[in-house]
Amino acid sequence: MTEKRLTIDFIEYSSFEEMEPQDRELVAAALDARNGSYSPYSKFRVGAALRLVDGTIIKGANQENIAYPSGLCAERTAMFAAGANHPGVAFDTLAVVGGNGDEVCEMPAAPCGACRQVMAEYQRLYQRPLKIILIGTHSTYKFSKVEDILPLIFDSLKVE
Numbered sequence: 001m002t003e004k005r006l007t008i009d010f011i012e013y014s015s016f017e018e019m020e021p022q023d024r025e026l027v028a029a030a031l032d033a034r035n036g037s038y039s040p041y042s043k044f045r046v047g048a049a050l051r052l053v054d055g056t057i058i059k060g061a062n063q064e065n066i067a068y069p070s071g072l073c074a075e076r077t078a079m080f081a082a083g084a085n086h087p088g089v090a091f092d093t094l095a096v097v098g099g100n101g102d103e104v105c106e107m108p109a110a111p112c113g114a115c116r117q118v119m120a121e122y123q124r125l126y127q128r129p130l131k132i133i134l135i136g137t138h139s140t141y142k143f144s145k146v147e148d149i150l151p152l153i154f155d156s157l158k159v160e
């Protein structure tokens with residue numbers, strides 16, 4: 001038996017001014033994307049902004065449904081919109097922000113497991129690390145690849 005440990009590196013920003021201009025622009029887009037949230041059931045409004053390698057920014061927001069499981073998270077609305085409308089253009093960075101009503105969470109929004117798995121799929125498809133920015137008013141985190149928020153990714157149908 002061997003005890004093992006996984007560690008991850010990420011950046012914590014305590015103010016948006018510390019971020020690179022491109023990332024600040026993405027944060028602003030994610031905050032703006034919350035205006036598209038349709039969340040009458042949870043009242044939790046989530047915005048996502050995805051930068052593609054060609055510089056295009058695609059916005060997404062959570063869309064709920066009276067049949068609860070039929071709704072979709074902000075991250076997946078953005079990623080699927082990009083996949084559907086810009087096929088073949090790799091993803092560069094995905095920024096996410098959430099909060100109740102008009103408020104924004106102090107601590108970074110944490111994407112659900114299903115959204116992380118979808119991030120992993122596009123990262124694998126495009127063979128390019130997808131950076132992730134999780135926004136909070138107190139702290140914002142930046143990760144340099146999906147493995148950092150989804151260790152031990154399921155990404156192979158082969159038996160080794």
Ligand code: THU
Pocket residue numbers: 039042044045046061062063064071072073074075109110111112115
């Ligand atoms: N939600 C997102 O849009 N993204 C996440 O990362 C977590 C949760 C949405 C789904 C639902 O509309 C609401 O937030 C409450 O779970």
